[in-house]
Amino acid sequence: MTTTIVHADSLAATEEPHWERQYLNLMHRIWTQGDERVDRTGIGTRSLFGETIRFDLSGGAMPLLTTKRVYWKTATREMLWFLTGDTNIRALCAQGVEIWTDWPLDRYRRETGDQIERKDFSARIVADEAFARQWGDLGPVYGKQWVDWPTYEPAGEGLFRRGQGVNQVTQVVESLKTNPGSRRHIIEGWNVAELDAMALPPCHKTYQFHVSRGRLSCLLYQRSCDLGLGFAFNMWSLALLTRMVAQQCNLEPGEAVWTGGDVHLYLNHASLVEEQLAREPYGDAHMAILRRPDSMFDYRIEDFEVTGYAPQSHIAAPVAV
Known part of the structure; x- marks a missing residue:
């Protein structure tokens, strides 16, 4: 298949590369070098395994793609919904x-x-x-595992009853405050016992926080990533969660580190790939949190203000269910 995406080969040539070039270069490599696979949806993908993108959150910077419009308020509303534990x-x-x-x-x-x-x-x-x-x-998806991971306790005669759920978000915030050097600041969504009950097993499954010199960074491991559609929300949400936790812990934001397992593009996204790779990234988005809520669970959509975001037009593509 012949495509007009050779433009991406020169993306690394600029003196000060825009952060988004990491994304565009990855998109180009997947489309031209990825392993073509039959996937769960039956549509088919091209895929690479084990990829990483890093973003420095200093000065209020936020990783919003500029080569297409990202609806950051929608992604933010989703994150706030996760934190309620609602399913x-x-x-x-x-x-x-x-x-x-x-x-x-x-x-x-x-x-x-x-x-x-x-x-x-x-x-x-x-x-x-x-x-x-x-x-x-949707079954016990993301938020349920984050704030109410199920536990069970003996009820006698070999029986068990439901115990107090584990609020991983609360635990991580507390551990960051009291033991910032720990290597156990983790929020995990991959509950093996409940995967079959979920509408979709968690893709962005593991968040690990790290404190260094008063700065909070977070690494997200994402087992499966639709780079054409899902990544933009996943990267924003990673950075947003890092900023919220940093504020609650009196830390400065550090890096948002995204790591993908199976990173793929769907075969029916050719027009999206061609159009996006033909565009040049420019500009930088910044976000301010306008107040400090009492806890991680008290943020509202009105608390977030984005400036400096001037994206190019939205690129539509079908979602694989």
Whole structure:
């Protein structure tokens, strides 16, 4: 297949490369050198394994892609939703956030035969609480594991009952304050016992925090990354979470380090790849947190202000469910 993406070969030639060149170079390598694979969705991907992108959060800088528009408020609303521990899409749909709707919608269509439109499904989820309970739950995904990891305790006669859930976010914030040199500042989403109950097993699965010279960095290990669509949200969310934790711990933000296991592009994203690689990154986004809430669980969307973000136009591409 012939594509017009050779422009990316010269991306590293500039004297002061924009951070986004790491992303564009990776996109180019995947598309031209990646292993072509049959994947879960049946669409097929090109894939590389074990890739890393780093971003310095100094001075309020934030990793927003500029070669296409990233809807950072949507990603922020998702992060705030994770921190509530909620697993039902109703609260997201009520805010106009549809990034998790496709999985419940797909299940509803398969099980009922009703080929309802996406917007009508979301509207019904918001309007009908009983319908949302039946069809809007995703199972024990991200936020549930982050703030209420299940535990069990003996109940006698070989039986067990549900114990107090573990709030990993609270534990990490406390450990960063009291023992910053620890190597155990980890938030984990990969609960092996509950994977089958999740609409989608966690992709951005492990966050590890590190303190050095008063600066807080975070490394995210992501087992599977759709570089064309998912990465932009994942990188933003990693940086956002790092900044929020840093504020709660009286630390300066350090680096956001993203590491991907299977990093891939879908074969039906050729137009996205060609268009994005033909664009030149420019400009820098910065974010301010306008107040300091009492805890990690008290942030609101109004607390975040982004300046200096002047992206190029949105590039549409289909989501593989």
